[in-house]
Amino acid sequence: MLESLVHVCLAGLAQGMFVWLVASGLTLIFGVLRVLNFAHGSFYMLGAYFCYTLLSALGDNFWAGLLLGPLFVCAIGFVIERFFLRYVYHFELPYQLLLTFAFVLIFDDVVKVLWGAGSLGSPRVPGLAGSVPILGRNFPTYSLFIMVAGPLLALVLWLVLEKTWAGRIIRAASSDREMASAIGVRVPALYTAVFVFGTWLGALGGGLAVPYVGLLTPGMGETIIIEAFVVVVIGGLGSLKGAFLGALVIGLLSSFGTRFIPTFDMFLTFILMAVVLVWRPQGFFGEAS
Amino acid sequence: MSTPLLEVDNLSKAFGRVVTANKISFQIHAGGITSIIGPNGAGKSTLINVLSGTLPADDGRIFLRGKDITRLPTHRRVRLGLCRSFQVVNVFPALTVFENIQIPVLGKAGKAHHFFRKLRKEPGARDAVMSVLERVNLVNQAHTVAGELSHGDQRLLEVAIALAVQPLLLFLDEPTAGMNPVERVEILQNIRKLSASGRTTFVIVEHDMDIVFSLSDRVMVLHRGDIICDGTPDHVRSDEQVRECYLGEEVAE
Amino acid sequence: MGRYKAYLLFGLMGVLLVGIGLLAGRFVLYLTMRVMLLAIFALGYNLLLGRTGLLSFGHAAFFACGSYGMSLCFLHVTPDPLVGILAGVTMAVIAALIIGFFCVRHTEIYFAMLTLAFGMMIFSLVWNLRSITGGDDGLVGIGRAPLLGFSIARDSQFYFVVLAFFVLTVWVVHRIRSSAFGLVLAGIRENPQRAAFAGLSVKGYRLAAFVISGAFAGLAGSLAAMLESNTNPFSAHWTHSAEPVLVSLIGGLQTFTGPIVGSLIFVVLREIIERFTQNWMLWFGLLLLVIIMGFRGGAMGGVERYFAQAGTKPQEEGRP
Numbered sequence: 082m083l084e085s086l087v088h089v090c091l092a093g094l095a096q097g098m099f100v101w102l103v104a105s106g107l108t109l110i111f112g113v114l115r116v117l118n119f120a121h122g123s124f125y126m127l128g129a130y131f132c133y134t135l136l137s138a139l140g141d142n143f144w145a146g147l148l149l150g151p152l153f154v155c156a157i158g159f160v161i162e163r164f165f166l167r168y169v170y171h172f173e174l175p176y177q178l179l180l181t182f183a184f185v186l187i188f189d190d191v192v193k194v195l196w197g198a199g200s201l202g203s204p205r206v207p208g209l210a211g212s213v214p215i216l217g218r219n220f221p222t223y224s225l226f227i228m229v230a231g232p233l234l235a236l237v238l239w240l241v242l243e244k245t246w247a248g249r250i251i252r253a254a255s256s257d258r259e260m261a262s263a264i265g266v267r268v269p270a271l272y273t274a275v276f277v278f279g280t281w282l283g284a285l286g287g288g289l290a291v292p293y294v295g296l297l298t299p300g301m302g303e304t305i306i307i308e309a310f311v312v313v314v315i316g317g318l319g320s321l322k323g324a325f326l327g328a329l330v331i332g333l334l335s336s337f338g339t340r341f342i343p344t345f346d347m348f349l350t351f352i353l354m355a356v357v358l359v360w361r362p363q364g365f366f367g368e369a370s
Numbered sequence: 371m372s373t374p375l376l377e378v379d380n381l382s383k384a385f386g387r388v389v390t391a392n393k394i395s396f397q398i399h400a401g402g403i404t405s406i407i408g409p410n411g412a413g414k415s416t417l418i419n420v421l422s423g424t425l426p427a428d429d430g431r432i433f434l435r436g437k438d439i440t441r442l443p444t445h446r447r448v449r450l451g452l453c454r455s456f457q458v459v460n461v462f463p464a465l466t467v468f469e470n471i472q473i474p475v476l477g478k479a480g481k482a483h484h485f486f487r488k489l490r491k492e493p494g495a496r497d498a499v500m501s502v503l504e505r506v507n508l509v510n511q512a513h514t515v516a517g518e519l520s521h522g523d524q525r526l527l528e529v530a531i532a533l534a535v536q537p538l539l540l541f542l543d544e545p546t547a548g549m550n551p552v553e554r555v556e557i558l559q560n561i562r563k564l565s566a567s568g569r570t571t572f573v574i575v576e577h578d579m580d581i582v583f584s585l586s587d588r589v590m591v592l593h594r595g596d597i598i599c600d601g602t603p604d605h606v607r608s609d610e611q612v613r614e615c616y617l618g619e620e621v622a623e
Numbered sequence: 624m625g626r627y628k629a630y631l632l633f634g635l636m637g638v639l640l641v642g643i644g645l646l647a648g649r650f651v652l653y654l655t656m657r658v659m660l661l662a663i664f665a666l667g668y669n670l671l672l673g674r675t676g677l678l679s680f681g682h683a684a685f686f687a688c689g690s691y692g693m694s695l696c697f698l699h700v701t702p703d704p705l706v707g708i709l710a711g712v713t714m715a716v717i718a719a720l721i722i723g724f725f726c727v728r729h730t731e732i733y734f735a736m737l738t739l740a741f742g743m744m745i746f747s748l749v750w751n752l753r754s755i756t757g758g759d760d761g762l763v764g765i766g767r768a769p770l771l772g773f774s775i776a777r778d779s780q781f782y783f784v785v786l787a788f789f790v791l792t793v794w795v796v797h798r799i800r801s802s803a804f805g806l807v808l809a810g811i812r813e814n815p816q817r818a819a820f821a822g823l824s825v826k827g828y829r830l831a832a833f834v835i836s837g838a839f840a841g842l843a844g845s846l847a848a849m850l851e852s853n854t855n856p857f858s859a860h861w862t863h864s865a866e867p868v869l870v871s872l873i874g875g876l877q878t879f880t881g882p883i884v885g886s887l888i889f890v891v892l893r894e895i896i897e898r899f900t901q902n903w904m905l906w907f908g909l910l911l912l913v914i915i916m917g918f919r920g921g922a923m924g925g926v927e928r929y930f931a932q933a934g935t936k937p938q939e940e941g942r943p
Contacts, residue, residue: 117732169915174731175678179868180915182680186865186908194902303861307743310736318732344751351744358725358737424816448822462813465806473810474821476803482823485804485831492803535822 084216089340090333091215095224097332098231099125099293102286103305104312104324105238106279112255112319113275116166119181121283122306123188127154128287129297130196136204136291143206143292151284158280162273185302192299200296209292223292230289235325238282242321251275255319308335311354317367326365373436375400375539375571376421376452381430383413383420384595390416392595393430400538403565403572405582408592409615414575415457417592418541422454423447434539448477451538457547457575459524461531463517467508470516470527471499474534499534506530506560522553529557533564542574546581554578558585583607591615637790644782652778656850658890659789660843661870665882666796667839668867673876674805675832676812678735680864681722681742685837687749687859688715689844694762694854695755702768704775704784708845715841716834718745723833727826730815739861746859761854785846792839793883799835800879808832840867862904869907872914 107121131153136146161184169177209226212219242248253264254271286305294301312331316323331350338346357364374397383391390413398404406414419425421432423444431440439447462470472489475498476482484492503509506526511519516527529545545561546554558581565572576582582589582603589606591599599609606612643655664686671677692714693707700706722741726734749756756762767775775781799805807828810818815825848854857863866889867882874885892910896903 111732117736165912165916172915173676175672175676175735176915178678178732178735179872179911182865183908183911183915186862186904186911189862190902190905190908194905307740310740314733314736314740347747348744351740351747354737354740355725358729362729422820443824444819445822445824448820453820460814460817462810462817464813465809469806469809473807473818473823476807477822482803482807482821483831485799485802487803488798488801489803489806490801495803531817532820535820 084218085340087216088218088220089336091220091228092224093333093336094329095227095231095293095332096336097328097330098227099286099290100305100308100312100331101231101235101325101328102289103283104309104316104328105235105321106282106286107309108313108316108319108321108324109251109282110276110279111313113251114166114170114272116170116177116181117318118276118279119178119306120161120184120188121279121309122302122304123185124154124158124280124283124302125287125290125305126192126299126302127157127188128284129291129294129301130192130201130287131284132288132291133201133204133297134196141204141207143204146291147285147288150288151281154284154287155277155281158277159273162276166276167269167272185306189299189302192302196297196299198299200298203292203295203297206292227289227293234285238321308350311350313364314354315357315364317364320364320366323364323366372399374398374433375435376573377433377436378421379431379433381417381420381432382428382595383416383425384428389413389595391420391427391430394592394595394597395430396590396597396600398539398571398573400571401565401568402587403561403574403585404588404590405574405576405586406590406592407576407579407582413595414592415543418454418543418575422452422541448535448537452541453532453535453537453539454541455529455532455543455545457543459521459528461516461524461527464515466513466515467503467519467527468499468512470531471502471534474531475499475502478535502530502534505533505564507556522549525549525553526557529560533570537570540570540572542572544575544577546576546578554581561585633793640786640789644779644786649778652782653850654890654894656778656782656785658886659785660847660850661866661890662883662886663789663792663846664840664843665867665870665874665886666792667836667842669836669871669876669882670796670799670808670839671832671836672868672871673878673881674800674812675808675829677727677829677832678731678868679726679738679833679836680735680861680868681726681738681740681745682836682840682867683861683863684722684742684745684859685715685719685840686844686847686863687745687854687856688718689841689846690848690854690858691749691756691762691844692841693845693848694765697765697768698762702766704768704770704849707849708842711845711848712838712841715844716838719834719837719841720830723830723837727829727833739864742859742861742864746856746861749856749859756856757854759856761856762848763853765848765852765854767849781849785850788842788846792842796839797879804828804831865907869911872911 103121103125106124107118110116110118128151132146132150135150136143139145165180169180206223209223212221213225214220242252250271254268291297308331312324312327315330316325316327330353334349334353335346338349342349376398378394378396380393380395381391382393406417408414416425420427423442427440431438433439434447434450434452437450439450462473472495475495479495479498481492481495500509503512506529508523508526508530511523516524519527525545525548529542532540545557549557561572562585564570574586586603588601589603590597591606591612593615598615599606599612640655643651647655668682671679689711693711696707696710700710722738726737726741729737750758767781769775770784773780775784807818807823810821811825811828819825844858847858870885870889871882872885873888874881874883893903896906
């Protein structure tokens with residue numbers, strides 16, 4: 082029984098890392114640009130598909146794929162912000178949301194056109210394939226890797242935001258856009274940079290997910306964006322800390338649900354979201370409205 | 371003594387370390403015009419925001435005609451007789467002037483929830499709207515879209531929307547901001563007239579000292595979260611503390 | 624648009640629709656029914672989006688509640704179509720009340736996210752509860768029992784049921800838009816803070832608009848189940864929620880007839896696109912992009928502006 086619980090917890094923590102990467106990009110973009118990017122799940126999906134293709138093309142080199150794949154998605158993100166989103170910042174909110182939603186529709190079909198509507202099998206990563214016995218049961222090595230890499234990335238992200246000059250600017254722009262502009266920050270360039278960075282985070286999540294998910298499907302963007310929404314609602318929109326903790330919670334809940342109450346696994350996360358909404362509407366670390 | 375129209379009891383509100391209200395207590399009785407003045411950033415607008423329900427108080431209580439409204443949402447306070455106008459024009463921009471006034475009139479008459487009866491068939495509302503428009507001289511603009519009005523007319527509309535709910539207690543947040551002298555005189559005459567008719571008690575936040583001293587029966591001075599002076603215009607004008615905090619501004623002639 | 628001109632146009636449309644019902648072949652009948660059902664969905668939805676200013680990504684869930692409610696009633700309770708439709712609409716209304724309660728207390732961004740998440744919650748329920756909903760197969764064998772004694776088994780007969788509900792929807796939505804309630808909704812869209820200072824409970828009105836639009840979604844879903852003889856779990860998916868949004872945008876958010884025109888354009892366009900490619904979502908995504916970047920007034924927005932400039936005084940139909 083115990084090893085069951087431990088395994089479920091560990092699996093949940095690993096799973097949470099992927100949602101966290103998408104949610105962190107989403108919340109970062111929202112914090113600075115005040116735009117909710119519906120297409121962030123698509124960036125995750127595109128990241129996965131690009132990495133998959135690259136790693137096959139580069140002789141099954143997962144790390145090269147992981148390095149280069151997200152860059153392609155960043156290019157797409159750049160185009161979206163620079164040539165579309167930038168022109169709608171002064172529109173009413175529904176139009177901004179619908180713009181990002183238009184890209185969801187577009188990318189969903191683009192993926193089907195380029196990679197087919199069926200699923201692609203996950204390749205194994207040499208060195209991280211196989212499993213490790215934990216409490217007598219085998220636990221996938223790759224999941225362990227994710228459990229280490231995830232928090233490490235979180236730490237790096239935190240360091241960048243807290244300690245570097247770029248990070249300070251982002252935090253300033255996040256809390257007061259006008260002020261940042263007044264002290265000479267070139268806001269349009271900053272917006273593009275933040276959007277691209279957020280895109281990178283999401284795409285990286287997708288790339289890391291390639292060996293994990295078992296099957297790449299065109300629907301993977303949709304599932305992850307819903308989870309990311311739940312995470313930012315629970316953690317608070319705009320808070321990276323909240324996104325991390327929220328993702329852990331969602332990962333654990335989802336893992337427990339899949340293992341013990343399979344029919345209702347997603348339902349649990351929605352119930353939690355509803356509870357948080359009633360009890361603390363702005364999320365645990367969000368700004369009170 | 372009769373129940374005061376508004377009673378504020380130990381009201382506190384702070385934003386981080388900035389204290390905008392520090393255990394403020396005061397009463398306002400029905401009738402007359404009270405002004406609240408104070409240096410910029412003293413918290414006058416915040417006080418109105420808290421009293422009208424836009425912001426929650428940190429501590430303390432607010433009573434309207436004896437009823438505790440501290441926790442009530444804005445629309446409930448309005449139903450009990452409180453209202454406010456805004457410093458920055460805050461109308462319904464895509465709707466016509468007529469419709470702008472029609473909304474509060476319908477709300478007041480309890481007819482706003484009618485979802486089947488055609489608006490054309492609500493004659494009582496129409497008369498009420500026209501009478502409000504007459505009072506602020508906007509009858510000619512009744513079918514102009516609010517967003518297309520001149521700034522001065524928008525300010526008139528701004529106050530008119532607040533008047534349309536026939537409040538017992540009306541907070542005006544810098545009602546003459548951005549108005550030219552002619553418009554200013556007009557709106558002040560309006561306020562005097564309305565006050566004289568007895569139905570509405572005015573509390574005005576203002577900067578312009580001429581207005582404050584010529585119009586008000588009572589002046590309250592708010593400085594760093596405290597009411598440092600409270601009394602007739604003459605009393606306030608000659609108060610030492612008030613002069614100090616307004617150093618450089620023309621308080622007394 | 625002048626009032627009499629509008630009545631004339633609607634009269635013409637009515638005659639046209641009746642004519643189609645009597646004379647057209649099966650394919651045109653089917654297509655027209657789909658247009659009308661989508662228009663019912665979108666007319667109700669636009670009360671929430673265009674009028675009240677709330678963008679919901681979860682209304683597909685209410686459409687599905689209508690579909691599944693009606694179908695479950697048919698399969699397990701009674702084949703009476705009116706009872707079935709009532710069951711579908713009631714289920715949609717209950718779902719909209721519960722979900723709306725959680726969502727309307729938030730604005731804009733949170734509202735969009737939450738409606739999407741709750742909508743997908745319903746989708747996951749529909750997908751997972753195989754024994755009740757048929758899972759990914761949906762419920763099949765939904766027939767059309769006689770309505771008030773009249774047989775509606777054939778498409779050409781059922782057409783008039785759909786037409787009747789379409790006309791009813793148009794009439795009700797029009798009345799709502801020209802009522803005090805409709806004006807208040809516009810006020811809430813324009814300036815929710817000021818609406819509160821008019822003594823109106825913004826949350827309450829938003830919830831009402833949410834539930835009303837949910838009811839129409841449920842009506843459309845119920846009729847759709849009867850049209851197709853089965854239910855489709857993907858009717859609850861958020862990408863289906865995009866349809867009334869697209870339709871309203873194409874036709875013009877601030878207009879009354881926009882959703883109707885938009886539905887026509889949408890269904891016809893989709894038919895055409897699907898002849899050439901399966902990837903109609905891609906093309907609609909692009910269309911959405913074009914509209915947002917360039918033509919936010921939509922098709923009817925341009926038409927109404929033209930009429931307004933031509934000197935006719937704007938009557939209720941055209942007022943926001």
